Amino acid sequence: MLEKARQLLHSYFGYETFRPGQEKILTHVLQGQDVMGIMPTGGGKSICYQLPSLMNDGITIVISPLISLMKDQVDELQENGIRATYINSTLSHEETNARIQRLYAGEYRLLYVAPERLLSSTFQQVIQYTKVDVIAVDEAHCLSQWGHDFRPSYLDIPTFIHRFEERPVVLALTATATPEVAEDVCELLSIPSERLIKTGFARENLIFSVHKGQDTDRFIVDYIKQNKEESGIIYTSTRKEAERIQNMLKKKFISAGIYHGGMSSEERARHQEDFVYDEVSVIVATNAFGMGINKSNVRYIIHAQMPRTMEAYYQEAGRAGRDGEMSECILLFSSQDIQVQQFLLEQTQYSEERKKAEFQKLRSMVNYCHTEQCLERYILDYFGDEQASDCGRCLHCKDDRQVVDVTRDGQMVLSCVRRMRERYGKTIVAQVLTGSANQKIRDFKLDRITTYGIMKGKKQKDVVAFIDFLIAHRYLSSGDGQFPVVALTDLSGAVLRGEEKILKKETVLTERAVSNDDPLFQQLRQIRTQLAKEHEVAPYMVFSDQTLREMSSQKPETKQQMLQVKGVGEHKYDVYGEAFLHVLRAEANGGSNEQTPVL
Template identity: 55%
Template sequence: MMDAALQALKQYFGYDRFRTGQDQIISRILNGQDTVGIMPTGGGKSLCYQIPALLFPGVTLVISPLISLMKDQVDALKDVGIQATFINSSLTFSETNERLSAAAQGIYKLVYIAPERLEVSGFVRILEHMHVSLVAIDEAHCISQWGHDFRPSYRAIPAMIDRFARRPAVVALTATATPRVTTDIRKLFGIEAEGVVATGFARDNLNFQVVRGQSADVFLLDYLRKNRDQPGIVYAATRKEVDRLYARLTQQGLAVGRYHAGLSEKERAASQEQFLYDDLTVLVATNAFGMGINKSNVRFVIHYNMPRNIEAYYQEAGRAGRDGEKSDCILLFAPQDIRLQKFFIDQSDMDETLKQAEYHKLEQMIGYCHTETCLQAYILRYFGERNPSGCGHCGNCLDTREKTDVTVNAQKVLSCVKRLRERYGKIMVAKVLAGASEQKLRSLHLDRLPTYGIMKEQTQKQIGEFIDFLTAEQYLVQQGGAYPVLALAERSLPVLKGEARVLKKGHIRAERLAVDDALFEVLKQVRKTLAQKEFVPPYIIFSDQSLREMSARLPATDHDFLMIKGVGQQKLEKYGHAFMQAIAGYQAEQKNAVN
């Protein structure tokens, strides 16, 4: 049956061979063996159940927690000639019944359903009468309370599977599962240890970077200006921060939208659609955005605030580069992010055991922000991979910045914090060091301190940024609630005694991500025009990876066009002429320009 699977892969999806892990998972499913598949985002998890669905009799049920992702997947399947549908809360009662009836008649090969549906007994009874050959559970980590996105409705899936007279094959798929979560998934679905296929978590096309101790706003704006033609997501931790960044970036003339729960459903849907259709280049969002989209050409993900744990970070960052093209994942770390995430944990309704587990995960996230070793290797160790080697292309692996000795200025700041008895915040410390002439300082007698004005050659803003650097490098800590004060960290004591130096690297500079390619831009416009006619997002027509290959190989015949990755027979017939005509036109223009 693997020969038939390869034939279906080429015919419908335009690929000649399966990726690492796909063949193992598909082979097990075709043999009726239940399987847990752990593959990174963009690793091709969907094909692991879509190919068997084409070869099995009856229908494949796909359980997904994300309504918009269902629509994207169904649109993409229809575009290559595969009958599929979804059933979720966006449908009316009559629409739901019509689709269930059609599924029972064998019209659809794949039916996507939300897990909440399984809590309705009447709905499960209807499923029992269908010929279900395979049940695919997407985002399977949601079934584990030790995962980062636990969904209680997932716990109804094993009982639903057991109610079928003829038990279907089961595949549970996820991109972010620690060893503990993997064991949980396996036990809840009754899958043996040898039924786990893990391909590794590395994403070699992603360039990870942490920017700390410098202005996040300045870096962000510089990066977006240099990459204004590249689609990307900027994540912020709160709605207020999303709104602030959206306003600031809009003022700078960038094609930016926003997405968070405080907006109306209509506003959120409009932002998402404009981003999917490449009408907006950047979307600033809380982490509620992105789980439900399958947009393959996101070229960068920037976290303006540090997430709570590495699982959430890797899943959100992993929305970049799903098509395999080079993409950036940048985290802008600020020390106050730690207090914010601790506040979120404190305010949650988790029991004490889970809270302690979350605090432990947060500490590991903080460690990621401060490590000077390979960033990807740090992530891989978190997910249980032993002794991963350096990636050679993350911010730390490529860091060649020179270090400047800033010990004297560090001693001035640390001494001032100590003289202030660790009772004041950053703004007041900066004012004292700059020698600000303010009544408040005089009334508190802070102008009499030995450290008053000892950095007056610098502005308060410059001093504040240096304090941020010392805090990010763990020489200072912020303590307290809404109005935190600065205190000396253990690492500061040797500096004050003159026993240790403080070295500061130069600022990380934003760089342009993409290599300019005039033909690629022409093909992108062809893709967008076709997408508008088909009423689908451009990436469903072809991925950026397919367009890059067309630009490099210049296909001129049907046979040549079929050799491009992502081109199957259906897409050749629908789109081949338009793209080959555009390539021929571009070549003619270039030839005329030379002559």
């Protein structure tokens, strides 16, 4: 059966071999066994249910959390020659009935639905008379209350599955799950723990960086101008900030879309479509856009504000480079971001236990912004994915900044925390160190301790940032809650005794742009844009950037050679292949325009 799956993989998707994890997951699914897969964004999770849908007699139901994403996914499948559809609230009653009739007639292999539809009596009646072979639960972390994006509607899935007289194969998929969340999902879906397949969270084509002390607006404008041919997403934590940045870009004559929960569904759909179809290259969005984009050629993600959790950050950053091309994930950090996230968290209706867990996640996110170790390694450690070596790509790995001995400043901070009896938060500690005349300091009589004012020449916000650095590197610990208490650690004693040094890299503002200066690649992109408009599909649905780069590198001149390019399957070749071959043959003949087609 796997051999047949490989043939279909090449015929429909243009790939010769499976990616890590796909073969193991497919083996279980094809043998009729439930399985959970944790694979990074862009790791090919969808192949794990798309290929079985081509091999089974019945249908595969894909439960997806965002209806805004379904149309993109179905359009892309149809471009690959796979019969797929979706049923959701965007369809009229007549459209829904028409699709149901075609479903009864066996015209579809894949059906996408939102979890809210599962317990609808009408939908259950439809499914009762339809053979269902596989139920694929996309973004499965939404099942767990310990996940970063828990959705109560996902708890309807186990009930829906149990209604089947003959249980379909259950396939749970996600890109972001800690060990605790993965265990929770497996238990809820009755998937044996030995059938949890992890391929690792590493994305070898992503370059991570954190920039502190930047003028956010200037950085964003300069970066977009340097990468004006590329698609990118700018994430913010609030609607207000998303609107401010979009208006700022407009004043700089940069056209950018916007997407947040306060807009009408029609407005959101229009801006998303403009971005997906390359009408605008940049979109400013809140986390409402986190899972709502299937666009493969997003070349950069800029977080203008720090997200609250590592899960949210990695999922949003993972929207970059889904086609495998090198892409950047930039986080612009400001200490004010912490207050914003603390405020937003306090406004939630979470239980005290859940809030405590969320504050712990926020601390991990702050530590990420202040660590000086490999950024990818920090992310992998967070998800319980052991990594033997640093990535060699991120800002810190490629950083040539000078290392500065900050032991003396560290001893001042640690000594102050000890004299304050480890009873206060970092803001109060910083105020004492800088000699603040704050009335609260006087009321607590903290202006009388020996460490009061010993860092008077420094700005309070810089001292707070330094304390965050010490916490990130475990010279200090921080409790939970909105106002966590700072305490000493085992490392603190070694530093205070002079047995351990604290080294920190000097602060330097750095920027880096993604380069795409291959003329043939740019020419192929223009052809792709023209073909996409002709066929009324998004450009990335024609061929991905990675596929165009391989064409540019290999320069195939025949159909057989073209079919050896990753991402070029039989169906795609029949629809688009000849147009690209004309351009590539012209290049081989010295760039003659006579053979270039007029599209």
